[in-house]
Amino acid sequence: MTTAKNKNRTIKYVTASLLAAAILIGATVALYFWQIRLQRPEEINMADQLHHLESAVHAGHSRASESVEPVSCESLTASDHESPIRKFELTAARTSIDLDNGETVEAWTFNGLSPGPEIRVTEGDRVVVTLFNKDIEEGVTIHWHGIVVPCSQDGVAGVTQDAVKPGEQFTYTFVATSPGTYWYHSHQMSSVQAEKGLLGQFIVEPKEAEYPTDHDAAILLQRLDSSFLMNGKTGEAIVPGKPGDNVRLRLTNATNDTMEMLVDGAPYRIIALDGNAIHDPGLLESTSFNIGAGQRYDLLIEIPEQGKVVVGSVQEESLKITFGDGPEPSRAASRKLFSFVDYGTPMPDGRTEPLSFDQSFELKLGQNIFVSTINGKSFHEIPPMNVKKGDHVKITVKNEGGGDHPFHLHGHTFRVLSKNGEPLKGSPIYLDTILTQKDETYELYLVADNPGLWMVHCHNLQHASMGMSMMLNYEGVTTTYRVGTKSGNLPDL
Ligand SMILES: [Cu+2]
Structure with a gap:
């Protein structure tokens, strides 16, 4: 009797559980397909999407509407300029890369590399980059992250250009007006293509240096498939330098994650954020900083008389940049987290x-x-x-x-x-x-x-x-x- 009752109860329990699971799975699948549909609309003009609707985000007052002459994004190009021309070529291709940890990654690269070649120009240069796509079927573009370029050169597939298909090419032209640390990446299927490796650093050196610098090193953090890399390495990157040298470290976070970074062995200054100089940056000690995805931090560090300086990732302990010689510095026992809210001083003009x-x-x-x-x-x-x-x-x-x-x-x-x-x-x-x-x-x-x-x-x-x-x-x-x-x-x- 009891066994039959128990059996009944079990059947009821199992049925209810199965039903609940089916509903949950059904809802999940529906949500998934809804999201896929959202990501892949058939055809959208990003210039006039929902223009006819009242903007829900608009919370301010609007000036009286004057009629504006229509102008196409394509016609907004770099103005004629007498600046020196710097030409580059980047070829996107499928490439098998052997990492220093022994793994082989089927990557997508620029000129066979990930990160792609570092592009370094001087403030005021006219930059001309020709992108070739060898064999990335979905097409490729290049977006110049952080660089203020004219609309037609922004490299966003479906907004400023069509994705460049295999066998095709596209030439970008813009004037690098603001010195700083920037980077580039494909903006066609960006979440896939950046992680497959289609990215690199872009440095605009100032005409006149703001700081005495003996070494200027650009370091890119990326995630290639499942490996975190710093300038293409899973382990230590070494920057040359001797005691007393000033090192400018240009750190770019090309991963999707916030990376907490530490500097051990010497005090340091954060002299620029996203390529923009900080006014009167103070010395930081036992202070880590969070570099968000897409952000750049420029550090200035003087190599001490004795010992190494290590700039490392808190989450990925193997990832580190080392410079100087001597004993490994000890990690600060306690640390503060950097905040830009009260760093540096206001501009003297009080603008x-x-x-x-x-x-x-x-x-x-x-x-x-x-x-x-x-x-x-x-x-x-x-x-x-x-x-x-x-x-x-x-x-x-x-x-x-x-x-x-x-x-x-x-x-x-x-x-x-x-x-x-x-x-x-x-x-x-x-x-x-x-x-x-x-x-x-x-x-x-x-x-x-x-x-x-x-x-x-x-x-x-x-x-x-x-x-x-x-x-x-x-x-x-x-x-x-x-x-x-x-x-x-x-x-x-
Ligand atoms: Cu987000």
Whole structure:
């Protein structure tokens, strides 16, 4: 009797469990396909998506609408310039790479390398880069991360150009006006192509050095398939130098993760963020810093009389840059975390930002396991931020969870006004990518001085591919290119 009852109960329990599991699996599959559909629309014009709807993100006042002459993104090119021309060629190809840890990776490379060749030019140079695609079937582009280029040269598939297919080529031309540390990567299926290896560093040296520098080393952190690499190595990278030398270390985070970095063996200064100089940067000791995905930190370190300096990753202990000779430094027992809120000093001219803005936008970044959202919407469903040339624009970014969201804007640098309501107290901070962490709010300010169609997205490219990607569009700018499965241009997939 009891056994039959138990059996019955078991059957009921199993049936209920199976039913619950089926519902859960069904919902998961439905959500998955909904997300796939969102990522792969058939055909979208990113210049006029939802222009007819009232912009949900628009929270400020708008100037009286004057009619603006339409102009195509394609026609916005580098102005004629008498600057010296620097030519480069980058060929994208499938390449098998043998790593120093013995693993072989089927990578996608520029000129057979990942990272691709370091491009180093001087402030004011006219840069001409021809991209060839040998055999990447989905097509390739190059986006110049952080460099302010004209719209037609921004390298976003389906917005500023078509993806360059095998056997095709595309030539980028722009003037490197601002010295600093930048990088480049494909912006066709970026979450796939950057991780497959289509990226590299781009350094614009200043005409006149701001700091005495004996060695200038660019170091790129990347993740190639499952391995974390620093300049292509899974282990130690060595920078030359002798005691007393000043080393400028240009660190680029091309991974999707926030990397906490430590400097042991010497005090250091953070002299630039995203290529923008810090005013009056102080010496830091026993201080680590978080470099968000897409960001760059320039450090200045003097090699001590005795001993090594080690710049290492907290999460990936094997990843380190070493310079100097002698005993290994001991790791600081306790450490502070760097914050730009009170680093450096304000500019002596005390320049402040306008008290009123022509446009104000509020962007809430959110995420669940399938979708990443801005104001609850994803990708082309997010109304663009529409601006006019000359607008003073405020963007408030709120991280409402789901992880770190390094927020990246194309075509501009912005100034950080405040963090969690607290105005910045030190040096003015200009960035193109700001690391936002859970529950943080930042107010950003920019002058709309570069007409075009500009992507705004999370630089955890996985999040961008899951929908955390939108546009900042200038009124009147059009594009002949289309995003979607019809054209094959899928910039953030
Ligand atoms: Cu994100």
